[in-house]
Amino acid sequence: MQNLPDVLAASATPKTLQDVLTVTTDTCIAISDALKQGSLAGILGMAGNENVQGEEQKKLDVISNDMLKEALVACPSVRAIASEEEDYIVPANTQGEYFIAFDPLDGSSNIDINAMVGTIFSIYRQTGDKPAVEEDFLIPGKEQVAAGYVLYGPSTMLVLTTGDGVNMFTYDPTKNVFTLTNQNVQVGKDTQEFAINMSNQRFWSTNMQNYVNDLVKGKEGIRDKNFNMRWVAAMVGDVHRILCRGGIFIYPWDNKDPSKAGKLRLMYEANPMAMLLEQAGGKAHTHTQRILDIQPEAIHQRVAVILGAANEVDKCLSY
Ligand code: F6P
Numbered sequence: 001m002q003n004l005p006d007v008l009a010a011s012a013t014p015k016t017l018q019d020v021l022t023v024t025t026d027t028c029i030a031i032s033d034a035l036k037q038g039s040l041a042g043i044l045g046m047a048g049n050e051n052v053q054g055e056e057q058k059k060l061d062v063i064s065n066d067m068l069k070e071a072l073v074a075c076p077s078v079r080a081i082a083s084e085e086e087d088y089i090v091p092a093n094t095q096g097e098y099f100i101a102f103d104p105l106d107g108s109s110n111i112d113i114n115a116m117v118g119t120i121f122s123i124y125r126q127t128g129d130k131p132a133v134e135e136d137f138l139i140p141g142k143e144q145v146a147a148g149y150v151l152y153g154p155s156t157m158l159v160l161t162t163g164d165g166v167n168m169f170t171y172d173p174t175k176n177v178f179t180l181t182n183q184n185v186q187v188g189k190d191t192q193e194f195a196i197n198m199s200n201q202r203f204w205s206t207n208m209q210n211y212v213n214d215l216v217k218g219k220e221g222i223r224d225k226n227f228n229m230r231w232v233a234a235m236v237g238d239v240h241r242i243l244c245r246g247g248i249f250i251y252p253w254d255n256k257d258p259s260k261a262g263k264l265r266l267m268y269e270a271n272p273m274a275m276l277l278e279q280a281g282g283k284a285h286t287h288t289q290r291i292l293d294i295q296p297e298a299i300h301q302r303v304a305v306i307l308g309a310a311n312e313v314d315k316c317l318s319y
Pocket residue numbers: 106107108197233234235236251263264
């Protein structure tokens with residue numbers, strides 16, 4: 001069985017990018033260990049609380065962010081990082097070649113119920129002779145050189161693309177490595193499963209309401225087939241299900257706060273997942289355009305997301 005370092009070495013991945021991926025995935029193994037200890041480690045709870053030693057307790061998303069930040073900033077190949085937990089980019093090595101944007105702990109409200117969470121990352125090649133500034137990294141998702149996530153579920157899994165298909169690796173704790181377990185993952189073009197937070201239905205556009213109403217009508221409606229619904233409440237879990245058995249995931253624009261284009265973040269949620277989906281034969285759009293074509297305006301920008309089985313994404317967009 002092949003392990004992550006062998007797969008990377010056998011691919012066209014430059015050594016410097018392999019280094020960034022190794023640092024990222026090694027840190028995710030450490031995050032996975034911290035998550036497994038849960039309350040035993042005394043690290044669960046709200047940031048701002050004090051533990052019995054009188055030390056300030058940190059939320060696991062803050063801990064995960066600090067672990068990734070520290071490891072990546074120390075990696076010579078990293079030029080800068082951007083994180084959901086950091087207001088601004090964090091410059092690393094001026095000579096570094098890579099910019100990495102990440103969501104250190106996606107779905108972090110699931111921690112309180114011991115359910116699925118994950119780390120999502122997106123990597124760009126970006127060089128320069130001055131310390132990095134935010135504008136350097138406002139690069140469309142189609143320029144990503146690698147993207148993926150580590151899912152902390154019953155097993156810890158790495159799902160990765162370096163632009164040549166999607167591979168899934170399962171963490172083997174006996175060898176302390178990610179082992180290749182699903183090669184060249186493909187998503188079926190059609191599906192009978194959707195994922196959307198139905199409690200927001202009344203806030204969606206009329207077209208989105210019509211589309212979902214037609215799914216719910218099943219065999220009795222114009223779709224003439226029954227649909228199942230799932231919602232993990234962690235994008236990483238919903239996307240993982242789609243990569244494993246198909247489906248469509250939607251976090252649409254809604255009028256709860258019309259100034260927000262959507263809930264999910266372009267640079268460390270939508271873009272990496274869109275690259276994975278496209279590499280697996282699926283599609284990823286907003287209401288109006290391909291996600292990977294969006295010219296970012298800010299690192300924390302939000303977008304609407306419709307991704308998954310190609311024909312079902314087209315069907316949704318036809319509304
Ligand atoms: O990071 C945002 C996020 O937690 C996603 O992981 C998830 O898909 C979504 O928000 C869940 O949203 P809601 O709270 O509406 O279920």
